[in-house]
Amino acid sequence: MAILEVNKMNKTYIGKVNYEALKNITLSVEEGEFVAIMGPSGSGKTTLLNCISTIDAPTGGTIHINKISPYALKEEELAAFRRQQLGFVFQDFNLVHTLTVQENILLPLALDRVAQDVMMERLAKVTTILGIQHLLTKRTFEISGGQAQRVAIARAIIHEPTLLLADEPTGNLDTKSVKDVMQLFTTVNQDMNTTILMVTHDAYVASFCQRVVFIKDGEFYNEVYKGNNRQQFYQSIVDNLAFLGGVTHDFS
Numbered sequence: 116m117a118i119l120e121v122n123k124m125n126k127t128y129i130g131k132v133n134y135e136a137l138k139n140i141t142l143s144v145e146e147g148e149f150v151a152i153m154g155p156s157g158s159g160k161t162t163l164l165n166c167i168s169t170i171d172a173p174t175g176g177t178i179h180i181n182k183i184s185p186y187a188l189k190e191e192e193l194a195a196f197r198r199q200q201l202g203f204v205f206q207d208f209n210l211v212h213t214l215t216v217q218e219n220i221l222l223p224l225a226l227d228r229v230a231q232d233v234m235m236e237r238l239a240k241v242t243t244i245l246g247i248q249h250l251l252t253k254r255t256f257e258i259s260g261g262q263a264q265r266v267a268i269a270r271a272i273i274h275e276p277t278l279l280l281a282d283e284p285t286g287n288l289d290t291k292s293v294k295d296v297m298q299l300f301t302t303v304n305q306d307m308n309t310t311i312l313m314v315t316h317d318a319y320v321a322s323f324c325q326r327v328v329f330i331k332d333g334e335f336y337n338e339v340y341k342g343n344n345r346q347q348f349y350q351s352i353v354d355n356l357a358f359l360g361g362v363t364h365d366f367s
């Protein structure tokens with residue numbers, strides 16, 4: 116079953132000079148898939164993610180998440196849809212600094228007034244998967260970047276979202292933390308069957324996914340599937356980026 120269906124989507128930014136950032140994008144992501152979006156700077160990756168994450172409405176075409184068209188919802192319904200069906204992980208973690216790690220992770224459930232015992236059960240589950248039980252009482256300034264991103268992932272998955280969206284989630288991490296965080300995304304994808312759509316510039320990071328979709332100048336360019344050989348997959352990502360003029364990091 117397709118969790119995400121984007122059909123002939125366009126996005127034009129209206130200004131003194133209109134700018135057509137996305138043209139005729141069609142993309143389908145199946146339940147349990149882990150997909151990366153790649154493309155050169157300015158190709159429209161964040162615009163695409165913003166349209167899917169209901170931050171910014173497309174100017175044409177349709178988006179369905181779990182068969183629901185979010186832009187057809189009323190404001191309150193849309194807020195509930197976002198809270199319940201979507202999870203977000205950002206490059207700069209977006210943790211609330213006045214709260215502890217535990218309070219940050221529980222935030223989406225607290226906003227939805229979920230019962231205390233359910234909250235504690237879910238907290239135990241995600242913190243075990245992500246290996247952060249020992250951080251729960253810490254404040255955000257007492258943890259490292261890699262740990263902060265794990266906390267952000269825990270917060271993004273604690274309500275078991277239909278679709279997890281990540282925008283450059285490893286952009287602020289050192290090499291060791293990049294690997295750890297990507298292994299955790301893989302665990303979340305496989306163990307919780309979470310569908311993930313991630314924007315990244317990094318071929319190594321994208322090689323953890325099952326499929327990479329490339330966009331260029333706001334249009335679909337190509338897509339590659341992992342298959343059984345991650346080294347070959349990495350190489351085909353690098354080859355596509357070379358044609359596109361993107362940035363690649365060494366495979367380690």
Ligand SMILES: Nc1ncnc2c1ncn2[C@@H]1O[C@H](COP(=O)(O)OP(=O)(O)OP(=O)(O)O)[C@@H](O)[C@H]1O
Pocket residue numbers: 128129130134136154155156157158159160161162163
């Ligand atoms: N609010 C906006 N108003 C007008 N133009 C915009 C706006 N946001 C983005 N753009 C333009 O749309 C195009 C796509 O931008 P977008 O941020 O989606 O690219 P990107 O692929 O995510 O780039 P990067 O990799 O550098 O983050 C760019 O040319 C950008 O200048």
